[in-house]
Amino acid sequence: MKKFSSFLVALTLLMGLSHIAQAVEQRFITVASTTSTANSGLFAYLLPKFTEETGIEVRVIAVGTGQAIRIARKGDADVLFVHHRPSEDKFVADGYGTKRYDVMYNDFIIVGPENDPAQIKNCTSPMQALLNIRQNKQVFVSRGDNSGTHKRELSIWKTTDITPDQLQGNWYRSTGSGMGAALNITAGMDGYTLSDRGTWLAFKNKRKLVILCEGGDALLNPYGVIAVNKNRFPHIKSQDSQIFIDWLVSDKGQKLIGSFKINGERLFTPNAQK
Incomplete structure (x- = not known):
């Protein structure tokens, strides 16, 4: 034993x-x-x-x-x-x-609500699209996390002469989150956001969000x-x-x-x- x-x-x-x-x-x-x-x-x-x-x-x-x-x-x-x-x-x-x-x-795309209150559908310039969103006081959801997508968003704002201290208020929501979470927040608020196309295509909670602005060198990724x-x-x-x-x-x-x-x-x- x-x-x-x-x-x-x-x-x-x-x-x-x-x-x-x-x-x-x-x-x-x-x-x-x-x-x-x-x-x-x-x-x-x-x-x-x-x-x-x-x-x-x-x-x-x-x-x-x-x-x-x-x-x-x-x-x-x-x-x-x-x-x-x-x-x-x-x-x-x-x-x-x-x-x-x-x-x-x-590429990057700008997505937003199907009824498009900022009137950016079929935009030829992502810079003008962001200006329209701001001028119409529509919600824009930013990742705000120093990601590649966030960096590209800031570079587009820079070309519009909008300074970082002007990116605040009820219309501009900085989430400090990943792309999936930012898209969920955007869908829940019927807002707009900048997304990479890959994450958007895989995203399942689109609700009434659609692609409104795409194409051009400024959105190449x-x-x-x-x-x-x-x-x-x-x-x-x-x-x-x-x-x-x-x-x-x-x-x-x-x-x-x-x-x-x-x-x-x-x-x-x-x-x-x-």
């Missing part, structure tokens, strides 16, 4: 050590990313295919672009995947990232991916990070990105440079 008990103890220890060894051997990278890649469903579609092919798990921290960059600047992520080109270029120039790669693009610099953070998994980036910009990765659709509509257009 004692021998059998000793055998069970030994077996339990061996199984425990085996699980520990497997955990140690598990390959993964951490990606700090904008919320739209997660909220749109792109990562849920894409990442299992990458893991199946390479054995590398991808753990995503989905936050606004500004916060994602702060996380990567602390060395708390191996890869940065966001959509604000000036911030991405600065991240590399400051030595936090090695190289920026084009991956894909979609490119995404870039950057490996965090191992020279600055020695613990960074640079080899597996580069495998992930190379896969995204490969013919296979680009084809998969282009094939991701909701209700027959493509959410992102691949644009990796060969």
Whole structure:
């Protein structure tokens, strides 16, 4: 009986050590990313295919672009995947990232109530659309979270000569939230907001919201991916990070990105440079 008990103890220890060894051997990278890649469903579609092919798990921290960059600047992520080109270029120039790669693009849109009290439908200028919303004292919901979408909104306001201190009052609601939450608030208030197209297409609580303004260079939304610099953070998994980036910009990765659709509509257009 004692021998059998000793055998069970030994077996339990061996199984425990085996699980520990497997955990140690598990390959993964951490990606700090904008919320739209997660909220749109792109990562849920894409990442299992990458893991199946390479054995590398991808753990995503989905936050606004500004916060994602702060996380990567602390060395708390191996890869940065966001959509604000000036911030991405600065991240590399400051030595936090090695190289920026084009991956894909979609566009921003302005959505609002179907009856459109601000009269911006079929607008030719997003700048004029925002001015109309303000002049008509219609509710505009801003993410207010330093995300790529928020940064683009502020850049559009800047071209209208509206200063940040004028973006206040009952008509302007800064939520400090992600895109999904901002769209929910917009729908609940019959207001207007700026959204990336991918999150909008995946958003299910549209109620009476419709796309009212789209198209043009001012609303173009490119995404870039950057490996965090191992020279600055020695613990960074640079080899597996580069495998992930190379896969995204490969013919296979680009084809998969282009094939991701909701209700027959493509959410992102691949644009990796060969």
